[in-house]
Amino acid sequence: MLIRDVRPWGGERSDVELDGARIAAVRPHDPAAPAPAGCVEGRGRLLLPSFSDVHVHLDSTRIGLPFRPHTGGPGVWTMMLNDRAHWRDAEVPLPERVAGTLARMIARGTTRVRTYAQVDVDCKLEKFEAVVAAKEKYGHLADIEIMAFPQAGILREAGTADYLEAALKAGADVMGGIDPCTLDRDPKGHLDVVFGLAEKYQVDVDIHLHEPGHLGVFSTDLILERTRALGMQGRVTMSHAYELGSVDEATSRRLIEEFAELDVSMATVAPAARGQLSLVELTEAGVRVGLGEDGQRDYWSPYGNCDMLDRSWQLAFTNNFRRDEHVEMCLAVATVGGAGLMNGAVPRLRGVGDRPGLAPGDRADLVLVDGETPTSAVMDRGVDRTVLHDGVVVAEGLALV
Template identity: 60%
Template sequence: MTVRNVRPWGGPAVDLTLAGGVISKVFPTGAQSTGAKPTGPTDMTRGDGAQTDERPTDVVDGRGRLALPTFTDAHCHLDSNRVGLPFRPHTGGPGVWTMMLNDRAHWRDAEIGITERVTNLLGLQIAHGTTTVRSFAQVDTDAGLERLEAVLAAREAHRERATVQVVAFPQAGLLREEGSARVLEDALLAGADVIGGIDPCTLDRDPVRHLDIVFGLAEKFGRPVDIHLHEPGDLGLFSTDLIAERTLALGMQGQVLISHGYALFDDPTKVDGLLERLAEADIAMASVAPGGRSRLPVDELTAAGVRVGLGQDGQRDYWSPYGNGDMLDRTWQLAFTLGYRADALIEHAVAVATRGGRSIVDPQVTRLRNVEDRPGLAVGDAADLLLLAGETVTSALMDRSADRTVLRAGRVVADGLRLV
């Protein structure tokens, strides 16, 4: 596969040769026809050492568009969405528990079944430029494994178009309802990739027992951990310290993520110690770019060596009317809510939404080194590409054109916001 006339991160125009699921050659545009040498290695080999056939079987005309790594949705709830369905008034109340009960009362009543809803939304995300997803699936005494099975089915339906990592998520906590911990373990046996947790202090009111269950299962099954943390101020910092302590004790550096965690950064006098603690334990963080006072400072996290990604959370669901399956929109929201105006910072928001999140789902992917880092389009990088109309990366984020072509593992999977 050859991709002609694209501008990686808005730079000079190049042609890309894709082979074996990675970028194998990078030429200045037109250089292949003139015999000029490519940048980087002139051939790639498979893992078994055999030579790959690099003769292009297809050509994509980039038409001078930007070339970016595809988006990674590092925090979404595919099982919690009404995207594409008739709008309904918001009926949720304040607080996680009240919102959870509202979702529990309504999620089975949607106009179409949950597997179809999940599969449709995942397809919509892919069509808009996302090819790596970490999705939560609610597992509790009400849903059992039904919502998990829907996410696993959607992953299978789109297995050639996207990588989907599934988190077994105890939205109702682990201690408030008898049998919750058993359902969480059953979810891991059924195929979930990651163990979820939530608000050990404010929801379950027993952080030691809650984290005993979560990290006990992590040790038993050898799985990563992803904990929702909405807890405020010193209470959130206390939970974070307990999470870091267990991460280090179990040697799980690089395998733990705190989702949300906005209130951890409300007191500027405590940020430095927190950043150091997160970096020491290599605990990643994920933002959904919320409004309001609290922010997740992705530039400070990156500078401190902390992996950070972006996600869409639930989308037009029983929790919130926001969300549409488009990570480009959510990246604009991240830049806007953080008050970014300088091009370098706006481009950093795009880097967080692409390679930043990818390094969470796959810790083997090199993390962002600083706010100026623009990785993902060199020889040897995954051939997961978004071709996007725009003069610059910043203008493309402002305009959010529908002129997009999405490649995954060197194959076109979507064009013009439609799956191929």
């Protein structure tokens, strides 16, 4: 296949030749050359690696349903109870909602997805099975990882660990954890279950961390100790963790260095929060950082629209980035950054100016989008998009092909 007349990362107009699922060659565009049959017409659009949403809760989505007032209270446990009280009463069955949301994400350019699936004594495996069904329906259009996620904690409700193990037996790709100190109030017991099941089923670990300041650092240090002791370098992700930079500069630098050394990834949803570790410093240190949308207009919040280009804008905005190199870095995090979080074979970003993913040999997971420059694409978030997964066009104009 030939992708004709595109600008990789906003560079010169080029023709990109694909060989199956890989990029074979990138050549200067020849406007006089006839267009071969079956080529993708770039029309001078930007060519970017496709998006990676590495932190999304497909299991609670309300995308496509009537808007409802937000009824959640403060705190993780209160919000979880709000979701528990309402998720069964939605206008459309959960499997249909999950599949429709995943399709909408792919149509907007996301071909790598790490999704949470809540597992607890209330929903048991019902939410997990709805996400599995969506993966089975659209797994040929995107890479999809499913996390067995203890949103309600592991130790507060008897039997939760058994349901988590059942999800892993049924094929969950990642073992989740959440706030070992503030939710379960037993960090050792919580992490024993998380890392024990991950080691037993040979899956990655992803820890939701909302804990503040010194307490968040304490939990993080326990996670780093286990990562080192169990040889799980490259298989652990810290999600949110938005107060790890709030203690002092020396602690921030130490954590960044340890994340880089142990290849511990970070997943952000671009929150408007102070005290975060510096995205620039994380990237310069070679720490894998991915981006996600979190909830999708669900019972937790009214935000989320399935568009990672929109979330890239939010990442730039909440970091107060203005320079092109920093806005483009947000695109790199939202694309190849997340790809490296899901697949350790994908190289880490080498710094703020690194723009990988579009060279010969790279995987042909791509998105074409209108824009003068990558920064203008983030600011304008156009809809003239073409999406490819493994060298095959899967979406055009925000609709699946």
